[in-house]
Amino acid sequence: MIMPIKRSIYLDHAASTPTDPQVVEAMLPYFTETYGNASGVHSQARASAQAIDDARQKVANVLGCTAGEIVFTGCGTESDNLAIRGVAWAKKQAGEGNHIITSPIEHHAVSHTIDQLCDKFGFEQTVVPVDHEGVVDIKAIEAAIRPETTLISVMYANNEVGSLQPIADIGALARSRGITFHTDAVQAAGYESLRVDDLNVDLLAISGHKIYAPKGVGILYVRRNTRLLPTLTGGGHEENRRPGTENVPYIVGIAKALELVAARRDEENRRQMALRDKLINGVLNSIPNSQLTGHPTQRLPNNASFIFDGCEADPILMHLDLAGIQAASGSACTTGMPEPSHVLTAMGVPYDLGLSALRLSIGRQTTEADIDTVLTVLPDVIQKVRQLNPAYSMRP
Numbered sequence: 001m002i003m004p005i006k007r008s009i010y011l012d013h014a015a016s017t018p019t020d021p022q023v024v025e026a027m028l029p030y031f032t033e034t035y036g037n038a039s040g041v042h043s044q045a046r047a048s049a050q051a052i053d054d055a056r057q058k059v060a061n062v063l064g065c066t067a068g069e070i071v072f073t074g075c076g077t078e079s080d081n082l083a084i085r086g087v088a089w090a091k092k093q094a095g096e097g098n099h100i101i102t103s104p105i106e107h108h109a110v111s112h113t114i115d116q117l118c119d120k121f122g123f124e125q126t127v128v129p130v131d132h133e134g135v136v137d138i139k140a141i142e143a144a145i146r147p148e149t150t151l152i153s154v155m156y157a158n159n160e161v162g163s164l165q166p167i168a169d170i171g172a173l174a175r176s177r178g179i180t181f182h183t184d185a186v187q188a189a190g191y192e193s194l195r196v197d198d199l200n201v202d203l204l205a206i207s208g209h210k211i212y213a214p215k216g217v218g219i220l221y222v223r224r225n226t227r228l229l230p231t232l233t234g235g236g237h238e239e240n241r242r243p244g245t246e247n248v249p250y251i252v253g254i255a256k257a258l259e260l261v262a263a264r265r266d267e268e269n270r271r272q273m274a275l276r277d278k279l280i281n282g283v284l285n286s287i288p289n290s291q292l293t294g295h296p297t298q299r300l301p302n303n304a305s306f307i308f309d310g311c312e313a314d315p316i317l318m319h320l321d322l323a324g325i326q327a328a329s330g331s332a333c334t335t336g337m338p339e340p341s342h343v344l345t346a347m348g349v350p351y352d353l354g355l356s357a358l359r360l361s362i363g364r365q366t367t368e369a370d371i372d373t374v375l376t377v378l379p380d381v382i383q384k385v386r387q388l389n390p391a392y393s394m395r396p
Helices: 021-027 043-063 076-093 108-121 138-144 167-176 248-286 313-322 342-346 368-387
Strands: 070-073 099-102 124-127 149-153 180-184 203-207 218-222 290-292 303-308 358-361
Touching (some): 043 070, 043 248, 070 076, 076 108, 076 149, 076 180, 076 203, 099 108, 138 167, 167 180, 218 248, 248 290, 248 303, 248 368, 303 368, 313 358, 313 368
Parallel strands (some): 099 124, 149 180, 180 203
Antiparallel strands (some): 070 218
């Protein structure tokens, strides 16, 4: 019998993180004390504008760029949309081309945006393959380049299986061919270096709620002299790149969160990597017919993702939740019928196995005792789910 645990264990940090208390503290004055519209000229407005300027410089310091290359947005999805549509439209308007290269494992904020550009606006795309570990083939990217290629978009780290992509190498290739390079760094921002010159990126997207800042705020780095048509229209905010009254407390919050991430990165990465490896080894050694998905070593320090023969994800998640463990699946159910994720499909994972995907993502509050508890509970959960599957339970 699977017994509930006393302490709730949250292992879905890849979906969202709690807001850091220091971030909340930094934000609070801008709700009730310094609340002016930053576009005004009076003292309240000037104080808000100064807070945004300070936040922009803090972000620039972490990314190794100038403050003027930082655009604040409403979320990571908006950052990706602005980067891709903005550059694609600007390049096409200038007569430079209409071809985009991307990968099959991108977040839908990227893939659906590119699909719409192709379906509605006359663009073309090439989707290059990934290997069975979810890593992009650089040679395929190089082979896909055409004279009319204007944009390459490849994510820094995959949100489902945690595989890290060779971003600096892809960026160097793009730069050598005069092609703008965008990366969705939403999952990587909490763990990997964001020094944009080292990464050879022209556009880089970040989301607040993945780095212990609030939901509803994002960042887009735009390299100087990168032409970008705004996808929203209105005022001249963010140097005419993203109109809309600035969300001052959230901008202050995401800048503080990014500073804290950068300061704690090495120590926290080592700690979470040790917990991740213990979790991975424990699952693979204690649960028969279990497999790790993603690259075995070149993966995010907090990501442990698995597939289990003879299971589906929903009952696994349900039993874990009843036991007090929150986790996530790699599958999506939008029509009443579960489907494997596009990421696992692109990696060549068979359909039935893809339905069993489980992602356990560690965070700052995760302890070794939490991992021990999961390793006690999960084998019983998988055994119970398999017993309910006649096709599996009847195997010799």
